[in-house]
Amino acid sequence: MKIQNPVLPGFNSDPSMIRVDDTYYIATSTFEWFPGVRIHASQDLVHWNLVTNVLDRVELLDMKGNPSSGGIWAPDLSYHDGKFWLIYTDVKITDGSFKDMKNYLTTAEKIDGPWSDPIFVNGVGFDASLFHDENGKKYLVQQTWDHREYRHPFNGITLTEFDVKTMQLMPATARTIWEGTPVKLVEGPHIYQINGQYYLFAAEGGTIFTHQEVVARSNNLDANSFQTEPDGPFLTNFDTPSTYLQKQGHGSLVNTPGGEWYYASLTARPWNHATESATDPRGWSTLGRETSIQKVEWDAQGWPRVVGGHGGTTFVDAPKDAIETKAPTDHSQHDEFTENHLDLNWNTLRVPFTDKMGSVGQGSLQLIGQGSLANPYDLSLIARRWQAFYFDATTKVKFTPYSYQAMAGLTNYYNHSHWSWIFITKNDAGQSVIEVAENKGGLRNGQYTSYLQDAAIVIPENTEYVWFKSQNRKTYYTYQYSFDGENWFDTGVKLDAAILSDDYVVQEYGGFFTGAYIGLAAVDYAGYHSTATFDFFDYQELGDVQVAPDQYTFAASEERQFD
Incomplete structure (x- = not known):
């Protein structure tokens, strides 16, 4: 089987992908649209079914009066201690110096709920994720917002310990663990513990054509302890303007039962009018930011690399242990x-x-x-x-x-x-x-x-x-x-x-x-x-999206289509 990207076409952005036993789940952003946080499921990473919308009642989410593109930004789905954990952000302001966001936590024993009443976590920054350390501790990892006009508003990645007894953060433990690269706009952080090291995946460059995903790692979770991956970025299309997939970056990492690695990220498929340059404007993404999946391998120095290069590919080998999943051939x-x-x-x-x-x-x-x-x-x-x-x-x-x-x-x-x-x-x-x-x-x-x-x-x-x-x-x-x-x-x-x-x-x-x-x-x-x-x-x-790998059409090739 081949994964054909995007795997979740149409507005399905900021994917948080996990595996529980032999089933993969992806949670995506929903912004001002209700219900909040869509969950898709698959057992082969190829075919996906929409199985639930998590934030389906006012007790979990009330966005009345929220600005357009406010609301649910970059939810984080995880599974630990026998239950699902979902961190989500409700952003109340989109323009100007402030965001006035609130981060919440809800849990459930089953993916389709019932989900618990929300616990307010903090408002330090958006794109928060929950890291479950092997030593039993839990941490909130998040972009940090700075409203001051003399500082960059994306003020690094903050780590704060989470007390599972009180179900509250411990603010005194908060520290900046990584400030990002000169590209700036660091956001969307996720931490993974692999081979005794902590790997931090984060997005930079803004969720436009300069978007990218960068990796840093450390032996500990101390302040400013993470070192950036050499020869990066890990994933970007900034320097691949002709590829079918664009804007790849913000996402999450998963491993298969057989030990293979895959990375789910947002992506877009822009097109151009016949009267326009192919590179400026780079195009119009009417389907919004979608979800793609790339295969990942590890180099000799223990750094993750996207198979096929940091621009990614449209067609990706499915896991060797994939269990074929039945799903509709299109979204009619x-x-x-x-x-x-x-x-x-x-x-x-x-x-x-x-x-x-x-x-x-x-x-x-x-x-x-x-x-x-x-x-x-x-x-x-x-x-x-x-x-x-x-x-x-x-x-x-x-x-x-x-x-x-x-x-x-x-x-x-x-x-x-x-x-x-x-x-x-x-x-x-x-x-x-x-x-x-x-x-x-x-x-x-x-x-x-x-x-x-x-x-x-x-x-x-x-x-x-x-x-x-x-x-x-x-x-x-x-x-x-x-x-x-x-x-x-x-x-x-x-x-x-x-x-x-x-x-x-x-x-x-x-x-x-x-x-x-x-x-x-x-x-x-x-x-x-x-x-x-x-x-x-x-x-x-009308059939332009689902195309078999051996039956390329221009719309599903590795090259963008310029109308």
Whole structure:
């Protein structure tokens, strides 16, 4: 078998990978999307299944009002003392000199819970991980935040002993064990105890195209005791601009039962418009930061090296002792809303799906209109990740708006300031109409554009349902509509997909860590709670991601695709 990267396509970043017996688990960041922390499982490192979302209740996570790309940063999953331990960070500020983060700990005997009520740990810095020393001690390892304008904000890696009796940190034991390299922006630390030495893996360079993973080691955990790996970095694509995988870095190490080693890291697959340079801009990562896995070997001096070079490869040999895992061939989804709960693939923003947003079950989803798609407090939206460059998404909606302030439809969404949608609303003549609108950069909360305006499509009288479709074609996407589900009409609006990418958003906003979503939404900012009924949602990938190693297409080769 071959591992084909990325193993977790679409927004699945900052992977924390562990092995418990013969099963591997990966926990990934979720930022402002609820529930928090996705867990995937595999027994071969090739095929992965989404098995649970950990932070699925308000007691564990309440992000109401959090900024876009705040919330859950870089969770750390570990297994020790017969149970799973999860450290997670809730970041309350993304722009400016402060982050105001809170680190929490929750535990469970089984991966699917129940997970314990959270224990507040500290707010020293984000990307915290829990190290279980062979001598029985436990330590919190974390990036350290410094708000002072005359210091670099990423102020080294701090180690603090954790008292398992009180389940609290011992602040007097805190010390900086490594300050990083001149690349700066040191974060995402994990410590491993291997052959009698402590190995520290950490990310640097920022989670953009300068990203990298660096390794340091020490015989002890004293202050400033770690020495950096020579001939590094361990993993980066900064100097491999043409490779299919980019931005690799932040991640974690695991060994197999047979003694092989693998490293899971975030990655991205940018593309370029035909009119752009292949290197500047390096590209647009509309699928966000994904997860890749590289094989690791150890050199004669005991340093880890990525097999194939520090740029990594798209296809990687699976473990010799891999147990083949059954998993879907792609991430297509068809939902007729028959269950009284949302599918694992659905997310809401900041808070769980409640009666205030609507209801689900018995063949329909009801969304009660609340705030606009720019609202970080009250928003009726459910959405799922883009997990392929080419897909179609379709829905069927019934909605009777009373004015232009009431809207419901299908949205492609990145954050509060970067999104578009096709929706039903009412024009000034009192007619129900179809409009297409986009919100994109230029202002703090984006610049809103109505594309059809006075030419909005009038819905025929006595029409009960309208069907909407989004056709996504890597560099662009379009919206279609139908009044019978069979005869489709194009709106004539062609939108640039780059606007829904990390790389576009970073130009204007400090939080750029998620990826594009497709979803369903209802808005009634006048406060009259207009309700939309969705009969189904269908997301069908068009086959560009899953390609056998002996059947290379350009989209799955070692070279980037420049459209």
